Amino acid sequence: METIALVYAHPYPRRSIACRALVDSAATLDGVEVRSLYNLYPDFEIDVAAERAVLERAGLVVLMHPIYWYSVPGMLKHYFDVVLTKGWAYGEGGGALAGKDCLWVSTTGGNDDAYTPEGRHHHVFAHFTPPVEQTARYCGMHWLDPFIVHGSHEIGAQALAASAAALKQRLADWRAKR
Numbered sequence: 181m182e183t184i185a186l187v188y189a190h191p192y193p194r195r196s197i198a199c200r201a202l203v204d205s206a207a208t209l210d211g212v213e214v215r216s217l218y219n220l221y222p223d224f225e226i227d228v229a230a231e232r233a234v235l236e237r238a239g240l241v242v243l244m245h246p247i248y249w250y251s252v253p254g255m256l257k258h259y260f261d262v263v264l265t266k267g268w269a270y271g272e273g274g275g276a277l278a279g280k281d282c283l284w285v286s287t288t289g290g291n292d293d294a295y296t297p298e299g300r301h302h303h304v305f306a307h308f309t310p311p312v313e314q315t316a317r318y319c320g321m322h323w324l325d326p327f328i329v330h331g332s333h334e335i336g337a338q339a340l341a342a343s344a345a346a347l348k349q350r351l352a353d354w355r356a357k358r
């Protein structure tokens with residue numbers, strides 16, 4: 181069975197509320213392999229071979245993290261740099277991820293109003309998507325419609341639980357179609 185690789189990059193996993201709800205829910209689905217990068221590699225010394233093995237057996241790669249400065253937390257950027265190298269992820273002989281699906285799952289502090297031209301962040305959220313999307317596409321992955329939870333500081337427990345359940349359903353639906 182193809183697994184779902186859930187690459188999880190929260191710098192403070194124990195303090196997380198929003199991402200924690202999402203990752204805990206997703207992890208209850210069979211065949212989901214969670215790689216909590218900040219727990220696994222507190223010194224940033226990523227075991228590249230181990231991470232690649234996880235990705236190789238997956239049909240779906242989930243990238244999950246809180247948005248930090250309109251982007252991914254530093255560890256996930258470092259993961260991209262050292263795991264997705266030429267000859268493995270792209271370039272000659274580099275088709276390890278080609279044909280896999282990629283789902284971006286993220287949480288933001290900003291709510292829907294903040295992510296408008298008039299709002300605090302001056303851009304719609306989709307303007308911040310291309311670096312992650314194109315990283316996946318450059319590696320030949322199919323980019324799925326992202327799963328983003330906005331306004332995560334003000335979201336109530338019930339709405340957060342509903343988001344967490346919706347994410348799990350999304351993964352289950354993906355599995356059912358295989």
Ligand SMILES: Cc1cc2nc3c(=O)[nH]c(=O)nc-3n(C[C@H](O)[C@H](O)[C@H](O)COP(=O)(O)O)c2cc1C
Nearest residue numbers: 196197198199246247248249250287288289290332
């Ligand atoms: C260093 C840092 C940078 C952040 N940058 C952004 C940002 O650019 N846009 C945004 O909407 N929220 C930003 N936030 C808010 C986080 O995205 C938010 O706290 C997180 O999604 C909540 O999820 P959690 O409960 O799992 O930590 C930032 C938070 C921190 C600590």
